Amino acid sequence: MFGIIGQSLLLATAQAAAPAAAAPASAPATLQQQFDAASDAAQDGKCSDAITAFEALEHNPAAMKSPVVRGAIGVRKGNCLVKLHRTDEGEAAIRSGLPAMVAAGEVFVGDVVNAHMGLGTAARDRFDYARAGDEFRLALAAGGPQGRFRPLLALSQVSIFDPGPEPLAYIDEASRIADATPSISKDFHAQLLTLKARILLNRGEKAEGYALLKDALKLQGGLSLKVSLSDVATRSDLAIAAMLLNKRDDARNYLVYTGAGRMDQAPFSRAENMDVPLCGSTSGLTPADYAVVEFSIADDGSAFGVQPIYSTGGREIALAFARAASRWSWAPAKVQEIKPFLRYAMRVEMRCTVAGARPQINEPLTSRFMQWAAPLLAGRTQGGTDGAVAARASALLDQSRKEGTDQLTVALLGMLGLNPVTDTASANTYLQEGLGLALSRNMPVETSNWLRFAIAAQRNSDKPAATRAALRELLPVVTATGDALAIDTVRLQIASPGYRLSAPVDAPTLREAVIADPALPRDHPLKINALLQSASWAAQNRDFSQAQQIFQQTGLSTEQCAFIGAAPAIRRTGVSSTDYPMEAARMGFEGWTRVEFDVDSAGRTRQQRALISYPPFVFSDAASAMAKDFVYESSYRPGGDTACAGAAQNIAFRMN
Structure with a gap:
């Protein structure tokens, strides 16, 4: 550990203690010892303890006289704050300390590298992968030949959706370093292969990615009941690759060995807040785009560790889905029903919605x-x-x-x-x-x-x-x-x-x-809602002239009405046990899907599509097919136009 509390300060501390009549049985720790203890705690991953210790030093004027001390505390405390997801505080602390670490020279190269790694991690957690890449490249340049592995690995992770040769160059160099390091385990080599395969899948090189994932699976010991987070990642990626290659049975078989879709062991329900991004020019998303997003659930019900795994449309498309997932929340009581291991690295299949938040009566x-x-x-x-x-x-x-x-x-x-x-x-x-x-x-x-x-x-x-x-x-x-x-x-x-x-x-x-x-006022949302309901009521009673007259009072076009009018009530679903996908039933999968569709004026559904599905790829097609049989209240629209665009229903798939 760097002894950076100045010699004069240590002497001053000793002199201040000299007049004491007798030394206590246990002398208080010197500033140097306090700093070393805080740094050791940070290095050992005990970030809560480290932050408390660093903050105690920050309140000590003697310790904070030295700009080098202030800088080191800022960088080391800041990195711990980032690890605890206190991203804004951590980034500010790192930036305050980084200039002093750069000025201090070669002795503090490790702190400079850690500062850029921390800033890159903060940017990655905000889904600013471009900025994260810039910081990780600065860490790569600062670390020299001996410090390249961590930045290379981080660069591989934030560039999986990028074109060009760089992403594969990063992961290949990291793999060569790992090959030359005897202490690297087979499991870690498998993780590197999985990461490279993920890059290939997002480039459309499906067969090549699938082959690498099979190699990774062999290094992990094959499909077995032994399950770690790295095993789950490889098997889940194999399921994606197999599905992309239309090997649907293989995909489901890999998913079986991840623990996904086992609602008796992990009653993973929809979040209380589970919005998806809006399709359109602002987001750049189209209804054809989809992504597989991974996340974990904290004890307080918040999502953390959110990252896009696969996307059809490149980096910005993938990150739009990940940002939406990062805002999801579950009731803490429901979270406690899920086994701790199964709260980590959960995955869903996501698509954008064509309808924004439809106004509610209240x-x-x-x-x-x-x-x-x-x-x-x-x-x-x-x-x-x-x-x-x-x-x-x-x-x-x-x-x-x-x-x-x-x-x-x-x-x-x-x-x-x-x-x-x-x-x-x-x-x-x-x-x-x-x-x-x-x-x-x-x-x-x-x-x-x-x-x-x-x-x-x-x-x-x-x-x-x-x-x-x-x-x-x-x-x-x-x-x-x-x-x-x-x-x-x-x-x-x-x-x-x-x-x-x-x-x-x-x-x-x-x-x-x-x-x-x-x-x-005449255009108040409650009055518009009441007029639309009245127009539909008149049409149901075959008084189309009255319905037309009432509808005109809303001042809405039929297109506006489809997006902001009250959604018609569902009358029947037509769902039966025969709608359960046979392949999913055979393998014991359970899960749920939120399906979106338009409703025409007669109450029939159109343009059915899955918005969110858990597990990915298992129930999406079945849910979309089931939605074709839904019947809604008929609604009056001039010319029989769409009554409701972007209506949605949740469908749960549970086995008795």
Whole structure:
């Protein structure tokens, strides 16, 4: 370990200690010893301990006099922060320390290399592979002949989607270094072959990649019940290669030996928040593009270690899918049901959606609550995954309750009640507490009404008829407050059909009340929604002239309507046990798919396609075929145009 605390500082420390009458039984550690202990902890991967120790030194003016000391602490602490996914803090610390390490000369070459590796890792974690490559090349140049292996390996990983000779040159040189190093294990050689094969697959060299992966599998001992993360990676890549070569049975056989699709051992369900990127010119994605993305799930339900494995469209296409996956979150309670090993290196097949977030009936009411809460929450809970936001909000809630900051408490309770990773029972508890506090402190009626609505909607979210009954009980309560937005939201929610739940007999009266309400502007989303439902109602009763007249009042084109109008309710699925893919059943696979499609005005589906599938390639075709039999409520559209573009349903494949 570098002894970089200056000699004069050590002498000063010793002199300061000299007047003591008697040395204690255990003398306090010198600054040099503290620095060495922190550096050793960082080197051993004990980053939490290292950060604490480095921060103690940062608060010691004597230690921070030397620019070299400050620089070394910045780089070493920063690298630990990056490893703990505190990327922004880590990058800032590394950049603050790097100039001093460069100026200090050859003795600190290792710190310079580590600084660039840390900055490259931070960029990679932000999915800025171009910047990551720049930093890894700087590390390669700084390290000299003896320090090339780590940068070469990192460059191979961030260039797997790049054209040109460089990606293969990086992995080939790294492999030659490994071949010349007797201590490198067979398993590590297999990992290098797997990485090279991944580069080849993304270049369209499928047969060559498949052959390399088979060599890697041999080095790992073949298909067996012994499973490590590197085994899973090789077998999963073999499944991709086999599928690309149309060796479908071989692909499924390799997947069997990864543990994927075993829902009894790893009940991996869809995340509470699992959005996919939008197709179009902004993202550069087309409906034909797809990717296989790998990720792990942390204890708090957030996704980490996200990386694209295979993509049909190059680097930016692959990274667009990976960015979307990095924002996914699971409820922590569900995560605990998955065996720890099986939370790592999970993979899904992804495609983009042709429809953005379709407005929900309650969206204006919820947006109004969030506008009230935003100034109270400013700078406190924003940023990160749903799980991270929920964790920060929960910690702040305890503090806010103690301090009696009632409005902040209600805002936090509302945020936790809304958060997708909060389970239904806890969400209801948060919302009930928030409503009680809002009423007792005479907070704005708009705040109380949103909480009332959220409670009614949450209480029986899986029972549409019970939810409708709860909203009917709520309607006179909000009517008494005179809050037009809350009143019309409840009216329209009651009037709307749901899965196996027809519109009620008083739906026309409820919709007309929304349309005629002078408190809302003519183009308000609730009025547009009510008009579209009324037009469809008239068409179902064969009054097409009335339907046309009502539709014209929306001011929408049929194309706009297909994307922003309310999605029609599903009437039946036509799904039966015979729809389960025989090959998947034979091998014991279970999983799920989110399938997207358009719905025409007669309620039939068109353009069926899988958006997300787990495991990759197993259920995508079956789910798309099943969606052809779905039947939705008919909707009025002039000329019989598309009623709903980009509707979606989740399909679970479970064996009894």
